Structure formats: C-alpha cells, structure tokens
Amino acid sequence: MSKFNHRIFADEDPSNVHVPLKTGLEYAVSAIRYLDRENENADEKFAILHLYAAIEVLLKVRLIQEHWTLVIADSRNASLAKYHAGDFKSVGAEEAVRRLNDICKLGLPGYRNSPLKRAEEMRNRQQHFGLNESPIAIRAVSIPAYNYLIQFIEEHLSPGSYQYERELIDAALSEIRDRLPHLSDLIEQRYRQVEPELGSSPNPVIRCTRCQMMALEVLSTGGRCSVCLGQWSNTQELAEEYALEVRGHNIPADRCPTCRSISLVANVEMKSHPGGPWFCFTCTDTWRHIVLSRCCRCGHLASGCTAGICPSCVEEFVQG
Numbered sequence: 001m002s003k004f005n006h007r008i009f010a011d012e013d014p015s016n017v018h019v020p021l022k023t024g025l026e027y028a029v030s031a032i033r034y035l036d037r038e039n040e041n042a043d044e045k046f047a048i049l050h051l052y053a054a055i056e057v058l059l060k061v062r063l064i065q066e067h068w069t070l071v072i073a074d075s076r077n078a079s080l081a082k083y084h085a086g087d088f089k090s091v092g093a094e095e096a097v098r099r100l101n102d103i104c105k106l107g108l109p110g111y112r113n114s115p116l117k118r119a120e121e122m123r124n125r126q127q128h129f130g131l132n133e134s135p136i137a138i139r140a141v142s143i144p145a146y147n148y149l150i151q152f153i154e155e156h157l158s159p160g161s162y163q164y165e166r167e168l169i170d171a172a173l174s175e176i177r178d179r180l181p182h183l184s185d186l187i188e189q190r191y192r193q194v195e196p197e198l199g200s201s202p203n204p205v206i207r208c209t210r211c212q213m214m215a216l217e218v219l220s221t222g223g224r225c226s227v228c229l230g231q232w233s234n235t236q237e238l239a240e241e242y243a244l245e246v247r248g249h250n251i252p253a254d255r256c257p258t259c260r261s262i263s264l265v266a267n268v269e270m271k272s273h274p275g276g277p278w279f280c281f282t283c284t285d286t287w288r289h290i291v292l293s294r295c296c297r298c299g300h301l302a303s304g305c306t307a308g309i310c311p312s313c314v315e316e317f318v319q320g
C-alpha cells in the first residue's frame, strides 16, 4: 500500500496521477530538446512555453498525491465526477507552491523570488505579447528553473510515486541532466566577449543571480547583467534576490548600519572590487575593517555592540 493511500482509487486506477505526471515530464523533456543546440530541431520560442507548462503540471501532481481536491482553485465547487471529467478550474503555480508549503509542509522556496516566477514572467511576455527573447536570456532563465524542477521531482515527487511512475521520472531526469550542460555554451561564449569590459568597470561586479556569470554590475539605480541582459530597477530588490539565491530558504537581506536600507548581504563574491564579509547593495560599503555583530535586542547588524546590544538600543535604554 502506498503511503498516499487516500489517492482516489489508488489501487484500482492509479492513472489519476500517472497521466498528469507523464504529461508534465513530457513537457519538461520537450522544452530541453528545444533548448539544446546539439539537437537539430532546437527552437527556443517553444522552449519556455513547454518549460512553464511542465512546472505547473508537476507542482499539481504533488498536490494530487496529497489529495485531489487540492488542485481545484475553489474547493467549494469540488466534485469527484467533475474532477474525473476535467471540468474544473485548477490552481496556478504560485497558489500551488503556497498550498504545497502551507498544507503539505514541503518547505519550498517562496514563489515570488524563485526561478519559477522568472520563467512565468518570460512565458507571459512570449505568449501574450509575442516578444522574442534573446536565446541567452531564455537559457539564463531556463537553467535555474530546471535545477529547481529536478530537485523538486527528486525530493517531493519521486518518493510518493509508484514504481512504474519512478521509471518515467528516472528516464526524463536522465535526459534532462544529459542535455542541461549544453544550455550554458551560449552563455559562456557571451561572457568571454564582455569580460574585458567588465574587468575595467568602476562599479562592483558580482555573480548574476539569473545566468550565474560574474557579470552583474551594481549601479546606484539597481543592476544590469552584461551576459543575460537582466535588469534590476532598485538596489533593495537586487539585494533581496541575491540574498535568497546565496543564502536560500527565504532568509532576507539585512539592514545596513550605514544607509539603513535592507540591502546588506554576507559573502558577496566580487569580480575585482575589493570584497569584504558584508556588502551593501545600496551604499556599496563592504565592511572590510569593521566587525558587525547581530544585536540580541533588535536583531539588526551593528558595529560596536556592548554585551550583545547595539549602540542605538543602548541609547534607547538610556533615554527610556
């Protein structure tokens, strides 16, 4: 007996999960074939559409493993007959992640800053506006989305699957893993072109959260990546995205003791700018000569703490 024994008709008719699982995996494989230039039918414009379809379907498969009603957008209208007939409005990816975290307790990274969200934005631009994204930008968005998907499938889909479902999963993941390295060739080519110019940039250059190349210039207005052409229109947004990428698990950026914006991130690797233990994306201070510690009263980072309490908390005490 599967531990997911509340799947409907789990023993008689396991196809209620089998069908969407197979479809989701097919989309994921189809997208990576479109992205692999070693494949003669490569064609980027379909890739992101199929990749995002894979994401949506596979997130829902995990919800169905938990209980079929969880994929229905408004469960007040849930009916098993309608579910079997496919006559229902299902949740989108963002709501699926919320339910997987809040109901199934999977502890997935939040959707808003995830590679899934960036894939969704690109899918929308392409599907609704017919915009042509650059082949590099499409790959820069796809690679982290695939890494997310592979981890999700291995940790959260595979364990609750039947043996024959696991065989489908293993075949799909093995093809995706074989092809994934071919996606970075264009990105590396472009990096070699822009590298000399980045080396002499007066701005701090850090690793891009999207294409993973050392090509993201931090500007007073946000940031710009010379490889994937990613743009950020404010420094706090960039700091938040970087913090999640580096520190993971929804740990946000800290408040900078100098400029007070929520832009301070630890261990930011720099291309040539002298780095330090912390980097503020807004005032670009790196704290090379001053030790910061976390105040045990307010929780913010500060220099000159006394008995674990920061100077401004001490001052509040004195005045209070």
Ligand SMILES: [Zn+2]
Residues within 6 Å of the ligand: 140, 208, 209, 210, 211, 212, 213, 215, 216, 225, 226, 227, 228, 229, 230
């Ligand atoms: Zn980039």
Ligand SMILES: [Zn+2]
Residues within 6 Å of the ligand: 256, 257, 258, 259, 260, 261, 263, 280, 281, 282, 283, 284, 285
């Ligand atoms: Zn600052």
Ligand SMILES: [Zn+2]
Residues within 6 Å of the ligand: 295, 296, 297, 298, 299, 300, 309, 310, 311, 312, 313
């Ligand atoms: Zn404090």
